[in-house]
Amino acid sequence: xxxxxxxxxxxxxxxxxxxxxxxxxxxxxxxxxxxxxxxxxxxxxxxxxxxxxxxxxxxxxxxxxxxxxxxxxxxxxxxxxxxxxxxxxxxxxxxxxxxxxxxxxxxxxxxxxxxxxxxxxxxxxxxxxxxxxxxxxxxxxxxxxxxxxxxxxxxxxxxxxxxxxxxxxxxxxxxxxxxxxxxxxxxxxxxxxxxxxxxxxxx
Numbered sequence: 001x002x003x004x005x006x007x008x009x010x011x012x013x014x015x016x017x018x019x020x021x022x023x024x025x026x027x028x029x030x031x032x033x034x035x036x037x038x039x040x041x042x043x044x045x046x047x048x049x050x051x052x053x054x055x056x057x058x059x060x061x062x063x064x065x066x067x068x069x070x071x072x073x074x075x076x077x078x079x080x081x082x083x084x085x086x087x088x089x090x091x092x093x094x095x096x097x098x099x100x101x102x103x104x105x106x107x108x109x110x111x112x113x114x115x116x117x118x119x120x121x122x123x124x125x126x127x128x129x130x131x132x133x134x135x136x137x138x139x140x141x142x143x144x145x146x147x148x149x150x151x152x153x154x155x156x157x158x159x160x161x162x163x164x165x166x167x168x169x170x171x172x173x174x175x176x177x178x179x180x181x182x183x184x185x186x187x188x189x190x191x192x193x194x195x196x197x198x199x200x201x202x203x
Contacts (some may be wrong), residue, residue: 004072006060007201013053014194017046021186025176043172044143047186051140054193055102061200062122063089066115071203078117103137105130121203129196135161136189143171161185 021043029039065077066089083089093100093111101107105126112122126133135157141147142154155167158174169177175186182188 001060001064003061003064003069003201006057006064007072007197010053010057010197011194013050014190017050018187018190020046021176021184025184040170040172043175043186047171047175047189048140048143050190050193051103051136054197057197057200058102058108058122059093059100062093062112062115066092071121072201073203075203077120077203079115080117081115103140105133121200124203125196125199129192132189132192133196136193139171139175139189 024039024042029035063083063086065071066079066081066083067086068076068079070076081089081092083092100111109119109123109126112126113119116122138150138153138157141150144150154171154174158167158169161179162169162174162177166174166177175189176184178184178188183191
């Protein structure tokens with residue numbers, strides 16, 4: 001896949017998810033418990049789909065750039081590895097472990113610095129994105145794992161971003177909330193993902 005194709009796939013997923021969220025964030029979906037349950041399910045699934053696509057974006061662009069693929073603007077990062085094909089590149093990525101954790105930005109940055117000079121273009125995109133991604137990951141982990149640890153981290157996020165009185169709301173309710181006059185958290189987070197991806201793709 002080209003970098004353009006990889007970025008287009010992520011952008012389409014973000015656009016699609018925001019349209020879906022807008023469709024269910026109406027008074028019709030507050031009419032009764034069943035409608036609220038549907039809304040919550042849709043919001044959570046749409047969010048997870050975007051985060052998963054972001055993980056695929058990181059993996060696919062890393063492999064593409066490692067094979068000498070040009071960015072959307074025609075530039076190529078200086079490579080420290082020279083894999084022969086995508087499968088070989090993936091083997092290098094997972095050489096120390098069976099599965100590479102693309103949700104761990106510290107590991108991702110270490111990998112990119114190993115693969116490319118100064119970790120570019122990933123360091124530029126991810127260093128400025130890491131604080132927002134920590135919040136995204138807290139929501140993602142609570143939706144996926146629903147453990148005490150993930151619940152505590154999510155509650156801390158709610159307390160910090162909204163108020164202590166809001167602790168106890170669901171991930172969907174949080175994503176459909178906003179801070180002051182800012183857009184909904186859902187839109188804020190998906191825009192940050194899209195912006196970080198654009199920096200990487202347009203290197």
